């Protein structure tokens with residue numbers, strides 16, 4: 001059984017409220033951190049090996065150490081709660097059921113970074129959660145954990161919640177900052193990075209909800225102890241939101257030492273494929289990461305078991321590996337049509353492109369149109385190569401990672417399921433009524 005750090009108290013009735021959270025030991029990590037120097041807190045975060053839980057997996061301690069500290073210029077912490085990646089809903093769970101874990105993590109992080117005004121930018125569709133967060137902020141303030149001179153330390157901290165307008169692109173950190181400033185959420189060219197010029201051109205750290213919540217157990221048990229959980233550079237625990245054709249969709253906390261097979265088939269997690277079907281493929285880290293067919297999902301190219309961690313999921317390189325990403329684990333059974341699935345994703349990325357760069361604006365549209373044609377049984381063989389060519393021209397040629405996120409699912413689908421694309425083209429009369437199916441493998 002995986003060790004629980006973030007969700008250990010999630011089952012306790014009333015844990016959403018300050019009184020219950022406090023009774024379970026809540027805010028003791030904040031009390032401990034506020035007695036430490038800011039450098040000591042930073043060293044704990046570095047020692048923990050925590051990697052950003054939003055998708056990129058960049059070391060959090062290193063990100064914090066890049067924060068510029070010009071004299072007299074305010075700094076900010078911004079929590080990225082714009083969780084819009086299809087298949088990812090773990091931050092929603094944290095905010096809805098454990099809002100004080102996030103607020104306590106923000107207090108410790110704000111203290112370490114020197115942010116007196118911090119923000120939570122939350123996706124507009126999570127319409128009921130801002131009220132939960134604002135209530136938790138008021139409770140923390142009433143108890144002296146936010147506001148002026150917190151616990152007599154002289155440190156002041158206010159937290160504000162800002163609702164997004166429902167654009168996926170605002171989950172990209174610079175687009176988020178633009179939106180938070182009241183402008184259209186267009187990504188910025190980097191450099192300068194937010195650590196130097198972020199919100200209102202001030203030094204800013206943007207971190208995912210889960211990353212900031214993880215600061216609480218890190219301070220609680222120490223960074224060194226946190227780093228002992230997990231394996232290699234995949235330290236600590238990770239939240240996985242599992243969905244698709246499984247028996248037990250939900251949010252699970254894993255310690256990154258379990259295999260993918262155990263995660264899918266064990267009763268503790270997904271409970272196996274629904275309706276007794278067979279596993280066809282999986283997207284392990286949210287819709288942007290490459291899809292992996294069952295044979296490579298359960299084993300690496302070298303025949304080793306594949307584990308639920310950053311290194312093992314990426315093993316095999318770009319040709320076969322995928323990524324931990326945001327932890328949105330989407331399972332597809334034998335009845336799912338890869339062409340239709342890829343088309344649905346292409347439509348999503350085309351709709352969400354902000355339109356600033358030509359390869360993304362035009363390329364996502366072309367990919368969607370070609371996939372739609374193939375899916376309707378109107379494709380030609382050369383369309384597959386055309387699709388491949390378009391995704392190659394998008395990848396790496398755009399301002400922000402949405403371009404790559406649109407290209408990778410198409411590339412992986414063609415790489416692993418080319419025969420299914422060909423079947424659609426060769427059998428136009430069948431592909432409207434039948435699925436290619438696992439039997440064809």
Ligand code: SF4
Nearest residue numbers: 354356357360398400
């Ligand atoms: Fe906008 Fe797409 Fe360019 Fe990102 S890659 S800036 S979403 S057009």
